[in-house]
Amino acid sequence: MASGLSAGEQAVTVLTGARVITPAGILDPGWVRVRGGLIAGVGRGRVEVPTEIAAAAAVPTEVVDLGGAWLVPGFIDLHVHGGGGHDVTASPADLAAAVAFHRAHGTTRTLVSLVTAPVARLAEQLGWIAALAAAGPGPGGHVVGAHLEGPFLAAARRGAQPAEHLRQPDRGVYAELAAAAAGTLRVVTVAPELPGAGAVVAAALADGVIAAVGHTDATYDQATDAFAAGMTLTTHLFNGMRPLHHREPGAAGAALDAGVVCELINDGVHVHPALLRFVAAQPDRLVLVTDAVDAAGVGDGDYRLGGQPVRVRGGEARLAADGALAGSTLTMDAAVRRAVRAGLPIETAVAAAATTPARVLGLRGSCGAIEPGLAADLVVLDADLAVTGVLAGGRWAGAGPPGTVRRPAP
Numbered sequence: 001m002a003s004g005l006s007a008g009e010q011a012v013t014v015l016t017g018a019r020v021i022t023p024a025g026i027l028d029p030g031w032v033r034v035r036g037g038l039i040a041g042v043g044r045g046r047v048e049v050p051t052e053i054a055a056a057a058a059v060p061t062e063v064v065d066l067g068g069a070w071l072v073p074g075f076i077d078l079h080v081h082g083g084g085g086h087d088v089t090a091s092p093a094d095l096a097a098a099v100a101f102h103r104a105h106g107t108t109r110t111l112v113s114l115v116t117a118p119v120a121r122l123a124e125q126l127g128w129i130a131a132l133a134a135a136g137p138g139p140g141g142h143v144v145g146a147h148l149e150g151p152f153l154a155a156a157r158r159g160a161q162p163a164e165h166l167r168q169p170d171r172g173v174y175a176e177l178a179a180a181a182a183g184t185l186r187v188v189t190v191a192p193e194l195p196g197a198g199a200v201v202a203a204a205l206a207d208g209v210i211a212a213v214g215h216t217d218a219t220y221d222q223a224t225d226a227f228a229a230g231m232t233l234t235t236h237l238f239n240g241m242r243p244l245h246h247r248e249p250g251a252a253g254a255a256l257d258a259g260v261v262c263e264l265i266n267d268g269v270h271v272h273p274a275l276l277r278f279v280a281a282q283p284d285r286l287v288l289v290t291d292a293v294d295a296a297g298v299g300d301g302d303y304r305l306g307g308q309p310v311r312v313r314g315g316e317a318r319l320a321a322d323g324a325l326a327g328s329t330l331t332m333d334a335a336v337r338r339a340v341r342a343g344l345p346i347e348t349a350v351a352a353a354a355t356t357p358a359r360v361l362g363l364r365g366s367c368g369a370i371e372p373g374l375a376a377d378l379v380v381l382d383a384d385l386a387v388t389g390v391l392a393g394g395r396w397a398g399a400g401p402p403g404t405v406r407r408p409a410p
Helices: 092-103 119-134 171-181 197-206 220-228 250-258 273-280 332-341 346-360
Strands: 012-022 025-035 038-044 061-065 070-073 075-080 107-114 143-148 185-190 210-213 261-265 286-289 301-305 308-313 316-319 378-381 387-392 406-408
Touching: 012 038, 012 346, 025 346, 070 346, 075 092, 075 143, 075 261, 075 286, 075 332, 075 346, 092 107, 092 119, 107 119, 119 143, 119 171, 143 171, 171 185, 171 197, 185 197, 197 210, 210 220, 210 250, 220 250, 261 273, 261 346, 273 286, 273 332, 286 332, 286 346, 301 316, 332 346
Parallel strands: 012 061, 012 070, 075 107, 107 143, 143 185, 185 210, 261 286
Antiparallel strands: 012 025, 025 038, 061 406, 070 378, 301 308, 308 316, 378 387
């Protein structure tokens, strides 16, 4: 149910009767007050209309009783390639549609990931992302920038990255791509053992771009050196790297030992739930990502990723040529549900889907948690942790949660 009130009117919405997940704990019941696209107040208990709001008769006000539903911060996906039948690399329209698809599943901010491609093609796609990011929050979604997953990757651990377009790390190529992104490149994945990797990482760090270890055949020592040199993120931990071995822990072991932030694709295919719990035991290190491709939300069938044929069967996306995993069909709400069902406290799962990724991107002062002063990016989840409403920038994205009660202030 849409409210009909614009943020420009400085309308006030009070969400009450919810189980509110905040950095300080769960408020059950709790309430959140939203005004002008921001969280204006958070409290414990149930409210009708707070006294200070009722006294301001000129302010349009509504109360939304969530009836015991969960209220969590909007999810932030650091790694997504498509969804809803749309590949982000196909066209600007497909990019926008994929972001909109994931917003309906609770992702209020998206870092768009690009698979390895010719440099000119990557530059073009980075331009699309920059244009959408410049548009800011809108009904279709909020893009916060780009993640270059390639082309500076190890062929031996390329996964579904097109082999013919992989390149040795090159500072000049990096500079060309960063320029095409017009200030919106936020993450670049690099295999640190490759010649030239250090120069690319140094350039990225100088630009304020996060350097992530991924699609790498690095040994433990090589990856440890890379983390010491300033690489602070691991692209889909355990996938696209040497298996964790007790005598050679590889990049995965180095990441866990160094305490860096680790992406994890929690779709029940890429990583065993036991390893999800293991990573989550390190506070503030786990980030849930989808690595979703266009098949997410569509179903089994034949698709393409980076120009390569992909077959989706039973929800698993794999290259037709060699059976390598080719992203996922995951959405962030499903990743959170799986995490809770695997034994993680809901607060931990929500932090991994919202608060920690916000911190990774340097956005913790503006979003990623339910706190006064942050953006009113909120997701309503029912008892089964299914999305029933998404509030993005203080406005319902589509219909509001069903069964709510809305009353104007007296």
